[in-house]
Amino acid sequence: MDSTDDSPVRGRPRSETARRAVLHAALQLCQSGGYQALTMKAIAETAGVGRQTVYRWWPAKQDVLLDALRDLGLRKAEHLDPDTGDTLFDVRALLAATFQLTDLLTGKALVGLMAEAQHDPELSHRLQATVIGPRREALRAMLARGVARGELSDRTVPLELAVDFAFGTMWYRLISKHAPVDTALAGQITTGLATMLRPESPV
């Protein structure tokens, strides 16, 4: 009972070429024309693929985009929770990696998906599970480890809020664009977190 592919695999197998072309086209369209230019028709035409082929495998454009992001994430797969012993160093590295990745997407895709997710609980849940949740949990675990080691303290500010501070700033700048999301920001936020969570109580 080691094999799960007991499916007879009848008929012509799915074209990996088409699958990749579609995902690539989705990202490309989203970056060039924004989320609203992301049209099932445009995806199919850009990918040089029949329209039905897109609909066969993805019910809606959100699914294509989410899949494309997942693929991209898998290729860039850094492991999220290293432990060098120095919590702040790890935090800075995690934030820097995250910022670099989102910058790759110009944010357009993510913000578009977020807007769609406002009235689509199912999409909202999938975004949480795929994009938001993992990094959030990684940072939280990192900070908790710091607290356990005595490097940090959560007495004045709950860790939840500290995590919100880090990623909230990222999102805020992604959508508002009043300032860049880069490695420098990762350093600044790390300093902010350190100040916010420093163990030596001011009393």
Next chain:
Amino acid sequence: MDSTDDSPVRGRPRSETARRAVLHAALQLCQSGGYQALTMKAIAETAGVGRQTVYRWWPAKQDVLLDALRDLGLRKAEHLDPDTGDTLFDVRALLAATFQLTDLLTGKALVGLMAEAQHDPELSHRLQATVIGPRREALRAMLARGVARGELSDRTVPLELAVDFAFGTMWYRLISKHAPVDTALAGQITTGLATMLRPESPV
């Protein structure tokens, strides 16, 4: 004869009823069906107004929505920069008022506009000027006043980042919905800001 309103005002005057119906319909549609349900046709029909009447006064749906938000903001018009002498008290009040207002809109409208603004620099600019900028500047000025008074310090963390912390957290929760945006949050963030910017250096 330099006056501009010397126009004889010929013909039928603009209907205030229609204007209000349109703005109200825009908000209502956005909250019930999300930003993508916000359609010029739907606005006109919900408002019981001719389609051309909407197009005559607003070039696109973003303009309707932005106008509606402006109207809403005007009615709620608290002045953004009180000065009670206690900086942290003022900060908490500003954040609480802001959170209450955004909560009213479920965020859907704002996030939808933000998504649209990703590829529409003009809209992006107007959002900055109308929604984002003023509150951002108000909070910044407040914190700067605290620094001037010696209540706060910007030595470890720049004020810009502190402002990002406050509003970033708000936006992050609005779009991700992993936690509420309420008065309690205003308190927590104020505490966080106080910790981050406290003057007594740990040295």
Next chain:
Amino acid sequence: MDSTDDSPVRGRPRSETARRAVLHAALQLCQSGGYQALTMKAIAETAGVGRQTVYRWWPAKQDVLLDALRDLGLRKAEHLDPDTGDTLFDVRALLAATFQLTDLLTGKALVGLMAEAQHDPELSHRLQATVIGPRREALRAMLARGVARGELSDRTVPLELAVDFAFGTMWYRLISKHAPVDTALAGQITTGLATMLRPESPV
């Protein structure tokens, strides 16, 4: 109660230009490419008209075609039942006029509609009422008048069958194309009818 147009006639009035372009395009397409080339999309494009405009006024391509035929019939409106006193002369004239008209349409449109009507009772009924029935009744009345005058007799062959003979031959040749449908045929059929219905019994 003399006026039937109590409708307030609000909104932009229907475009007569578009209506004519659509009907003309339908006939043209049907003659050039046959009934199966008659596509709602092709009609709209040939007519230089939005697709929705076609669908707004005609539910299906049959309706467009039927309307086009009706229009054509109205323009060619010979009155179907003249009475010169000479029954056979009138019959020949009626048949000749009918044959000339159907020849104009190459028959393609009619046969296509007929094929469609095989599984569409409603269309079948409308074809009867519009195209088939009137001419059938006209010929029948003509022959009945001849019988009443003693020019003809329906003792050996019922008039119904005589009418079938005339128009059946036309349809048979239209679909099978083994022989032309022209004025000469009108003469031959008239002779055939005269022989079939001649009053002097051979007894």
Next chain:
Amino acid sequence: MDSTDDSPVRGRPRSETARRAVLHAALQLCQSGGYQALTMKAIAETAGVGRQTVYRWWPAKQDVLLDALRDLGLRKAEHLDPDTGDTLFDVRALLAATFQLTDLLTGKALVGLMAEAQHDPELSHRLQATVIGPRREALRAMLARGVARGELSDRTVPLELAVDFAFGTMWYRLISKHAPVDTALAGQITTGLATMLRPESPV
């Protein structure tokens, strides 16, 4: 080496089961849903056969249907030109047999094919050769024999037109459905032919 089927006949032989299932499905679909419901995809699915199997043996749906009709005709194969000595009796029998056969098909298949043939000369030719021509020639030969025997005369009405009368009436009723195509009609038409072609000149 005169034989042409010296082919080694390698590989799996054609499935007779599949062939019959396809032809049966074609007739069934045509009768239940009309000619337009006759779809290559539907044929394959109804027959429980792969789509490619249909395309391998028949280029288009017309070919399937024509083949099915040919098969049906072969099974019902009455010989078309009996000679009992009584021409009118033979005529009546031929017409009755023909009418019974077409009634079996509800006419839908035939009319559909005819409509298709309007713009497909090759199909038109095959229909002539398969369906129309043989019976037409059989009736013509029968009538010519009657003329030769002096039972009938073609002086007033050419035999061609007489044949058109018989089969034209059939087609007319098949497509227009204003009256049935049955044995009674065979009798009436025979009477009509007898009257039209009677040898005793009225002079």
Next chain:
DNA sequence: CCATAAGCGAGACGGTACGTCCAGTCTTAAG
């Protein structure tokens, strides 16, 4: 007794027409 080869089912592929909906423009009559 298995290599070769063709038929078979299934079903994915690139296309195209379908009929619906919305965008944005226009043209009416009514106020």
Next chain:
DNA sequence: CTTAAGACTGGACGTACCGTCTCGCTTATGG
């Protein structure tokens, strides 16, 4: 000159069928 109404062109939507292709399996012949 604005209003409500609604017809206009144009284009994306998601579905269905087209005819082709590519699988694994089956069924025959022949070395």
